[in-house]
Amino acid sequence: MALGVSYSGSAYEGWQSQLSGKTVQDKLELALSRFAAQPVRTLCAGRTDAGVHALMQVVHFDAPVRREAASWVRGTNAFLPSDIAVQWAQPVPDEFHCRGSAIARRYAYVVLESAVRPSVEAGRVGWIYRPLNGPAMRQATEHLLGEHDFSSFRAAQCQAKSPVKTIRRIEISQRAGAGGNYWRFEFEANAFLHHMIRNIMGCLLAVGQGQHPPGWVAQVLAARSRQVAAPTFSPDGLYFLGPLYEERYGLPTRTAAYDWLP
DSSP: OEEEEEEOGGGSSOSSOOTTOOSHHHHHHHHHHHHHTSOOOOEESSOOOTTOEEEEEEEEOOOSSOOOHHHHHHHHHTTSOTTEEEEEEEOOOTTOOTTTTOSEEEEEEEEEEOSSOOSTTBTTBEEEOSOOOHHHHHHHHTTTSEEEEOGGGOOTTOOOSOSEEEEEEEEEEEEEOSSSEEEEEEEEESOOOTTHHHHHHHHHHHHHTTSSOTTHHHHHHHHTOGGGSOOOOOSTTEEEEEEEOOGGGOOOSOOGGGGTOO
16 A cells, blocks of 8 residues: 655654654554554655654555555544545555655755845745845756765765766746745756755755856765765655656545645
8 A cells, every 4th residue: 555645744753753753654654554553564655854844745565454545544533633635545566665766855944035034934944035046056956866876965964875867857947925035946857965955955045046057066066075065954844755656556646735835
């Protein structure tokens, strides 16, 4: 069985289960186990860090009992906290693997450009108080598209076997508000390294604030060294939009919240 799960990551220590029990995986498995009246273990499409949100995390598990897909949604949600919710459930063939079968993964970063820090959006948007230069940031992203060694954007604790990944798409959009501008940075790649997007964001925002020219990003990429890149940006405002799979699996590609983000 595959599930699409959304959550606000502010109150949790990331996705992956820990002894503290304060992770999204811990809460989801507890809810599934209570609904199924026996232990249920899950695998996810992409582990998220503490404070990172998800609009459509995809998990799969071997269902220990027979239930209709809609029952897995309603029954599991009855045992979940208010900031985690199963959006859909669907049976999948035995060869399906939520991580291994994914052909792409997508993230979005929402950043508020404002002289005043966020309040009701705290934890849900990143914050920059200096004006951002959209054309300069878009020019900088051109150096990141395609297959590259992304060692300069890789966390020291990253466990990926290879730093070589392929970024297929980066889109930057802007929406003006009364108190500032909301920027949405959307990324799609075959896979991402640990902290890769947060480290890329640090560099793009440095370019956007005029600290470096757009071509500096190409130099950072070529250096293959974390030491030359900008500091890691806050997890606030980072959303896992979800993975993409072959059409034969018939899984949703987005949830309603996808269009809710600025």
